[in-house]
Amino acid sequence: xxxxxxxxxxxxxxxxxxxxxxxxxxxxxxxxxxxxxxxxxxxxxxxxxxxxxxxxxxxxxxxxxxxxxxxxxxxxxxxxxxxxxxxxxxxxxxxxxxxxxxxxxxxxxxxxxxxxxxxxxxxxxxxxxxxxxxxxxxxxxxxxxxxxxxxxxxxxxxxxxxxxxxxxxx
Amino acid sequence: xxxxxxxxxxxxxxxxxxxxxxxxxxxxxxxxxxxxxxxxxxxxxxxxxxxxxxxxxxxxxxxxxxxxxxxxxxxxxxxxxxxxxxxxxxxxxxxxxxxxxxxxxxxxxxxxxxxxxxxxxxxxxxxxxxxxxxxxxxxxxxxxxxxxxxxxxxxxxxxxxxxxxxxxxxxxxxxxxxxxxxxxxxxxxxxxxxxxxxxxxxxxxxxxxxxxxxxxxxxxxxxxxxxxxxxxxxxxxxxxxxxxxxxxxxxxxxxxxxxxxxxxxxxxxxxxxxxxxxxxxxxxxxxxxxxxxxxxxxxxxxxxxxxxxxxxxxxxxxxxxxxxxxxxxxxxxxxxxxxxxxxxxxxxxxxxxxxxxxxxxxxxxxxxxxxxxxxxxxxxxxxxxxxxxxxxxxxxxxxxxxxxxxxxxxxxxxxxxxxxxxxxxxxxxxxxxxxxxxxxxxxxxxxxxxxxxxxxxxxxxxxxxxxxxxxxxxxxxxxxxxxxxxxxxxxxxxxxxxxxxxxxxxxxxxxxxxxxxxxxxxxxxxxxxxxxxxxxxxxxxxxxxxxxxxxxxxxxxxxxxxxxxxxxxxxxxxxxxxxxxxxxxxxxxxxxxxxxxxxxxxxxxxxxxxxxxxxxxxxxxxxxxxxxxxxxxxxxxxxxxxxxxxxxxxxxxxxxxxxxxxxxxxxxxxxxxxxxxxxxxxxxxx
Numbered sequence: 001x002x003x004x005x006x007x008x009x010x011x012x013x014x015x016x017x018x019x020x021x022x023x024x025x026x027x028x029x030x031x032x033x034x035x036x037x038x039x040x041x042x043x044x045x046x047x048x049x050x051x052x053x054x055x056x057x058x059x060x061x062x063x064x065x066x067x068x069x070x071x072x073x074x075x076x077x078x079x080x081x082x083x084x085x086x087x088x089x090x091x092x093x094x095x096x097x098x099x100x101x102x103x104x105x106x107x108x109x110x111x112x113x114x115x116x117x118x119x120x121x122x123x124x125x126x127x128x129x130x131x132x133x134x135x136x137x138x139x140x141x142x143x144x145x146x147x148x149x150x151x152x153x154x155x156x157x158x159x160x161x162x163x164x165x166x167x168x169x170x
Numbered sequence: 171x172x173x174x175x176x177x178x179x180x181x182x183x184x185x186x187x188x189x190x191x192x193x194x195x196x197x198x199x200x201x202x203x204x205x206x207x208x209x210x211x212x213x214x215x216x217x218x219x220x221x222x223x224x225x226x227x228x229x230x231x232x233x234x235x236x237x238x239x240x241x242x243x244x245x246x247x248x249x250x251x252x253x254x255x256x257x258x259x260x261x262x263x264x265x266x267x268x269x270x271x272x273x274x275x276x277x278x279x280x281x282x283x284x285x286x287x288x289x290x291x292x293x294x295x296x297x298x299x300x301x302x303x304x305x306x307x308x309x310x311x312x313x314x315x316x317x318x319x320x321x322x323x324x325x326x327x328x329x330x331x332x333x334x335x336x337x338x339x340x341x342x343x344x345x346x347x348x349x350x351x352x353x354x355x356x357x358x359x360x361x362x363x364x365x366x367x368x369x370x371x372x373x374x375x376x377x378x379x380x381x382x383x384x385x386x387x388x389x390x391x392x393x394x395x396x397x398x399x400x401x402x403x404x405x406x407x408x409x410x411x412x413x414x415x416x417x418x419x420x421x422x423x424x425x426x427x428x429x430x431x432x433x434x435x436x437x438x439x440x441x442x443x444x445x446x447x448x449x450x451x452x453x454x455x456x457x458x459x460x461x462x463x464x465x466x467x468x469x470x471x472x473x474x475x476x477x478x479x480x481x482x483x484x485x486x487x488x489x490x491x492x493x494x495x496x497x498x499x500x501x502x503x504x505x506x507x508x509x510x511x512x513x514x515x516x517x518x519x520x521x522x523x524x525x526x527x528x529x530x531x532x533x534x535x536x537x538x539x540x541x542x543x544x545x546x547x548x549x550x551x552x553x554x555x556x557x558x559x560x561x562x563x564x565x566x567x568x569x570x571x572x573x574x575x576x577x578x579x580x581x582x583x584x585x586x587x588x589x590x591x592x593x594x595x596x597x598x599x600x601x602x603x604x605x606x607x608x609x610x611x612x613x614x615x616x617x618x619x620x621x622x623x624x625x626x627x628x629x630x631x632x633x634x635x636x637x638x639x640x641x642x643x644x645x646x647x648x649x650x651x652x653x654x655x656x657x658x659x660x661x662x663x664x665x666x667x668x669x670x671x672x673x674x675x676x677x678x679x680x681x682x683x684x685x686x687x688x689x690x691x692x693x694x695x696x697x698x699x700x701x702x703x704x705x706x707x708x709x710x711x712x713x714x715x716x717x718x719x720x721x722x723x724x725x726x727x728x729x730x731x732x733x734x735x736x737x738x739x740x741x742x743x744x745x746x747x748x749x750x751x752x753x754x755x756x757x758x759x760x761x762x763x764x765x766x767x768x769x770x771x772x773x774x775x776x777x778x779x780x781x782x783x784x785x786x787x788x789x790x791x792x793x794x795x796x797x798x799x800x801x802x803x804x805x806x807x808x809x810x811x812x813x814x815x816x817x818x819x820x821x822x823x824x825x826x827x828x829x830x831x832x833x834x835x836x837x838x839x840x841x842x843x844x845x846x847x848x849x850x851x852x853x854x855x856x
Contacts, residue, residue, distance in 0.1 A: 017541075024542075028553065077805075124713075124777070124794045
């Protein structure tokens with residue numbers, strides 16, 4: 001190798017490198033731990049949320065539910081979006097067992113006994129918000145029992161996971 | 171018919187791949203050149219075979235054969251031709267075929283290189299490439315078959331099957347459902363191929379690394395052969411990520427470009443390990459150090475590439491629950507697990523052969539700074555990976571699923587990225603072997619002064635955020651150092667050889683393209699950082715409902731609502747389009763037209779922003795809401811995104827740097843190497 005000739009033994013500097021490296025790693029671990037406490041979002045179903053009641057307090061929550069199309073209201077003056085979501089299972093295996101996401105969402109919207117939650121979101125009305133979409137909301141529960149979302153993600157599985165076309169066979 | 175043909179070609183590919191694997195192993199173990207040659211020909215055969223499969227799918231897509239489920243799912247009559255063709259990677263089944271196609275093309279290109287000096291690698295490179303290919307092709311045959319068709323059974327039941335079930339008749343939907351409108355964007359047309367090219371080309375360095383481990387030829391030959399592949403892979407991956415961001419910026423309508431979504435992170439992970447690898451191989455080449463580490467990096471990158479393909483495969487957008495929703499999940503994890511364990515076992519087997527030839531002895535030497543660079547990249551990787559799997563981990567241990575949003579990632583990785591920027595400035599000026607604060611200080615006090623001037627300008631123009639000031643200073647520092655380094659070398663050359671400055675520049679870069687190309691790539695990254703700092707730290711927004719003639723103001727811009735129109739377009743869309751006048755500080759700049767397209771076939775709408783771009787900033791307008799039958803009013807949302815365009819400009823600089831660094835040598839590398847070896851009796855390059 002090019003510089004092999006000028007190589008010098010360096011017994012003491014090895015510790016220097018290890019200590020330096022450990023310091024950096026420790027700093028990152030500290031950042032991870034402190035950020036985890038500050039910005040963790042707790043995944044829950046609406047059922048779990050309502051079972052826990054006030055004990056969730058001021059924590060940041062992430063909920064998923066089926067959008068009830070009739071409840072979507074948009075106040076375009078204040079860009080405030082309000083809609084209701086119905087409880088769906090959070091576990092993928094359970095969703096699959098009940099016939100896939102589309103079936104689960106459909107069942108949740110049809111079933112009047114499901115636990116429900118009113119979601120309030122300030123912002124642009126998303127393109128995918130419609131009946132039987134899956135809404136994934138991040139935010140906090142307000143004193144009025146409504147969920148104030150600061151982030152809203154939507155998923156419409158019906159169109160893409162249906163195996164057989166509806167208009168087929170004509 | 172065509173579906174059967176394409177499927178047949180796929181099955182033959184699978185069989186040929188298996189034959190090739192067997193022949194290559196036998197030839198490698200028995201040292202039989204004939205068997206290896208046979209395996210090589212099998213490898214070469216896979217490309218035309220998969221090409222037949224891919225072309226079959228494209229013809230099915232273009233000719234609207236909706237009996238095929240995949241065609242039905244991703245195309246419709248109203249889609250333009252280019253979107254029908256690119257629908258090949260618009261869904262999961264097709265994108266797996268596309269992956270295999272690229273993989274086979276790259277493996278073929280490698281097989282066609284001149285192998286005279288590296289004969290012993292050949293069988294094992296073939297084995298690794300073909301195992302990877304066979305896995306993906308097998309996935310397409312057994313699980314995600316793009317050729318499955320709709321049938322109507324005798325009892326009137328609809329079903330999906332590859333071959334005609336007994337008594338069933340074909341079922342022909344009249345129109346397809348059409349590609350997700352969000353994917354009908356030029357960025358989406360080239361973003362997946364770029365990302366996949368990046369993924370696929372990282373398989374090649376991995377294949378050579380494994381070949382080196384198996385054959386025991388563990389010098390840096392495998393690195394020298396694959397360094398261009400690595401660079402090209404890295405650039406494709408980078409461009410794939412940038413194009414994805416650009417698409418998000420143009421299409422998703424939230425004024426951002428990156429959201430720390432699991433799918434984004436999954437594509438980012440191999441980029442991180444790949445970038446670390448790209449840097450640390452240089453130390454092995456120059457100093458013979460980090461041999462084991464490089465093996466670890468290339469193995470990890472390969473695993474992450476497969477993992478990334480799995481997570482990003484279908485372009486699912488809201489990927490919050492995207493883990494293992496299809497049957498391919500366990501298979502992917504199985505494949506990643508097995509290849510990872512086998513690779514590590516091979517590495518342990520050769521552990522003793524991979525001893526370091528050099529030693530670190532100065533904290534500020536180039537190799538020590540490279541080591542620091544690697545440490546930082548790997549820490550970012552671990553943080554991202556931890557964020558990605560934390561929901562699963564937390565559920566396992568506490569029963570409570572916990573996730574992290576963008577602030578978590580930004581808070582942790584921000585300082586690490588800043589440290590990397592700093593290193594990017596310092597490292598090129600440090601010397602191999604030994605550097606001190608004094609030598610470094612002497613090398614960079616001039617650019618350091620320039621960067622302080624940048625800081626002063628930022629302060630004077632009213633920037634007060636500490637994070638932003640550090641960011642601007644770092645950007646100024648790296649740019650100043652890079653230009654200074656260039657300038658100094660050109661000046662020295664000009665003095666020495668009396669070449670005119672442009673000629674000196676040309677020759678300087680030509681002599682050491684890898685180094686100076688690398689610096690251009692650094693410049694590109696810094697420019698991108700500038701764009702990221704701009705939008706992350708200075709983005710502002712406002713919104714409002716306006717009647718005709720009313721205005722909204724944001725950061726010096728005034729937007730005045732003029733009119734709104736709504737109509738049905740013949741290509742299957744309903745379009746609502748607002749027209750606004752834009753002026754800045756009282757000066758009229760022109761009109762913008764944000765709109766909302768509603769796609770009838772997909773029953774989905776898409777928000778298309780009106781954007782006015784300059785190098786200073788973007789004014790980004792969204793049409794949020796309007797009343798039907800009332801064109802006198804619209805609700806608009808405005809974003810002001812300072813400096814964002816430097817993010818896209820930086821990516822062009824990246825391409826330029828890559829072209830400089832990876833341009834083929836005039837004389838074949840092998841010939842140069844032989845000559846050097848003859849002259850020196852030892853292997854050196856660069």
